[in-house]
Amino acid sequence: MGAIGELGNRAARWLEGRSRGEIALACLVSILIVGYVDYVTGIWFSLSVIYAMPIAVAAWYVNRPYAYLLSAMSAAEWVLSDLAHGLPSGSNWIELWNGTLRLLFYAFLVLLLGRLHDLHRNLSRRVEERTAALTREIAERERLERKLSEAADDERRSIGQDIHDSLCQHLTGTALASQVLAGRLEARGLAEAADSQKIVDLVEEAIAMARGMAKGLQPVEPHPDGLMLALEEFAATTSELFRIACTLECDSPVLVEWPGVATHLYRIAQEAVGNAVRHGRATAVIIALETAKNGIRLSVGDNGTGMRDPMPDARGLGLKIMAERAKVIGARLSFGRSEAGGTELVCEVNRGDIPAYFDHE
Amino acid sequence: MNEPIKVFLVDDHPLVREGLTNLINQQPRFRVCGEAENVPDALRGIETSDPDVAIVDISLKGSSGLELIKQLKALRPRLAIIALSMHDEKFYAERAIRAGARGYVMKRESTKKIVAAIDEVLKGRLCISEQVAAGLAEKFIGGRTGNDWPVELLSDRELEVFNLLGQGFETRQVAETLNVSMKTVQAYCARIKQKLKLSTASELLREAIRWHEQEPQR
Numbered sequence: 001m002g003a004i005g006e007l008g009n010r011a012a013r014w015l016e017g018r019s020r021g022e023i024a025l026a027c028l029v030s031i032l033i034v035g036y037v038d039y040v041t042g043i044w045f046s047l048s049v050i051y052a053m054p055i056a057v058a059a060w061y062v063n064r065p066y067a068y069l070l071s072a073m074s075a076a077e078w079v080l081s082d083l084a085h086g087l088p089s090g091s092n093w094i095e096l097w098n099g100t101l102r103l104l105f106y107a108f109l110v111l112l113l114g115r116l117h118d119l120h121r122n123l124s125r126r127v128e129e130r131t132a133a134l135t136r137e138i139a140e141r142e143r144l145e146r147k148l149s150e151a152a153d154d155e156r157r158s159i160g161q162d163i164h165d166s167l168c169q170h171l172t173g174t175a176l177a178s179q180v181l182a183g184r185l186e187a188r189g190l191a192e193a194a195d196s197q198k199i200v201d202l203v204e205e206a207i208a209m210a211r212g213m214a215k216g217l218q219p220v221e222p223h224p225d226g227l228m229l230a231l232e233e234f235a236a237t238t239s240e241l242f243r244i245a246c247t248l249e250c251d252s253p254v255l256v257e258w259p260g261v262a263t264h265l266y267r268i269a270q271e272a273v274g275n276a277v278r279h280g281r282a283t284a285v286i287i288a289l290e291t292a293k294n295g296i297r298l299s300v301g302d303n304g305t306g307m308r309d310p311m312p313d314a315r316g317l318g319l320k321i322m323a324e325r326a327k328v329i330g331a332r333l334s335f336g337r338s339e340a341g342g343t344e345l346v347c348e349v350n351r352g353d354i355p356a357y358f359d360h361e
Numbered sequence: 362m363n364e365p366i367k368v369f370l371v372d373d374h375p376l377v378r379e380g381l382t383n384l385i386n387q388q389p390r391f392r393v394c395g396e397a398e399n400v401p402d403a404l405r406g407i408e409t410s411d412p413d414v415a416i417v418d419i420s421l422k423g424s425s426g427l428e429l430i431k432q433l434k435a436l437r438p439r440l441a442i443i444a445l446s447m448h449d450e451k452f453y454a455e456r457a458i459r460a461g462a463r464g465y466v467m468k469r470e471s472t473k474k475i476v477a478a479i480d481e482v483l484k485g486r487l488c489i490s491e492q493v494a495a496g497l498a499e500k501f502i503g504g505r506t507g508n509d510w511p512v513e514l515l516s517d518r519e520l521e522v523f524n525l526l527g528q529g530f531e532t533r534q535v536a537e538t539l540n541v542s543m544k545t546v547q548a549y550c551a552r553i554k555q556k557l558k559l560s561t562a563s564e565l566l567r568e569a570i571r572w573h574e575q576e577p578q579r
Contacts, residue, residue: 164447165447168447168468168469169374169376169377169447169468170374170376172374172376172377172380172447172468172469172471173374173375173376173377173379173380174376174380175380175469175471175472176377176379176380176381176383176384176471176472177376177379177380177383178472179380179384179472179473180380180383180384180387183384183387184387200472204469204470204472207468207469208469211447211469225563225566228561228562228563228566229452229563232561232563233451233452248561250561250562250563251547251548251550251551251554251562252526252532252535252543252546252547252549252550252551252562252565253526253531253532253550253562253563253565253566253569254531254532254562255531255566289562290532290543290547291531291532291533291543291547292543293533293543294533
């Protein structure tokens, strides 16, 4: 049964590749050949089902009127072939009755197949429409997600910029004014001078905190060498903060002319290093940034415990976010084992794959 | 009594200018003789008020304080310039010093350091943190100060790479231009860094650009 089904599928595939005219011609020729065979084989050898095949094909692949025509032809051929052998039933009326019955059977087959074909076509069309609608919806949702993430990034950048350019400057002015006040109080020999000096110290601490926040919000300066500088600084800060050896390997300058792409790459590196330290308990992390054949290659390798399977949820989420960032910039992200036995993340982005909207930033 | 030392302020934030003015004027030996918030105003103001010291914020709205420092250095070689910035000295101090500033003060430390910085630069000394000074000294010992470059240490091919980087070529473009693989370019870059005692690729890029800018004068 399976073999017959497979044969049917192949025949259907073959037929779908042909034009209507070709099929119509093939059906006509088949009917003529079957008629001839019918005549040659004589009256006792029934070919009624064989006649039905080209009719069925015509009903499905050509159109109904043509199939009716073939039905009529088949019935006529059969009757003529019988007549040529001299009325076996002995009566014209019986011959006519049998011929009409057969014609009606073929017509019924055509009608049934035609209806089935219409249903099939409608269903296919609805599936296509639904698929198209879904595709549109997914594209729209992806666009919205991207817009949302871009808006969030823009917002972050803008807040970072504001903190750096306005708040920090304002605090600097405040610190200077307090320093002036402290000087005046001191000149008058007042003990409050010390309090004023304390205010200066506090404001300066506030400046340091605000700068830290601004840096966190806008880690990559919008210059082509911004990513290199940001990663250098990040490696240095990470080494200091976590008392590990985090280094940036970057032999030749890597310039990234899309600030948005640079920021995503930075965040990917940041997440990977965070994972290495928090989950992998790594003591040495190497961030490598290099120019690849058609773009940029970023990798983060560590000497930690490597990835566990299954992963804890928090880490899993981090990986998903990294993957999402990579997708947004058109990059490929892969994980493997580092030379030091820990995890190695590789993120490669081809110039050609970077979505056009990053050009307009 | 001696005339007070005249100080000119260039900063685009009014509150910072006000604070600095009050702080500097608190010292009887100094007097703020003018202030500006952009490059054209600064050039005009400095022309008319003839200060001894200029304090310049390196990131001004719409223009670069570093460019202003370069211009001032050319126009008034005797003017002592102190670069003031919200940015970390790690990344800008060296550039400011190379542009012609004699000191670099981070804004968050300005309350304690600005007065001392003015005194220092007036004595003809550099006012930079020990870290930055150490970095500069390292390069000096490496044989490179000002316009003096140990580029003769570089092989012809390395020099070619260095030159192309200075013209703003990327690794990929350098590789295409010289018809070699990117790995080869990366290897050249590693050797250049070693020979010029540069620790990072961004430093290499900066040096290459600087060398390229100065090359026509050679």
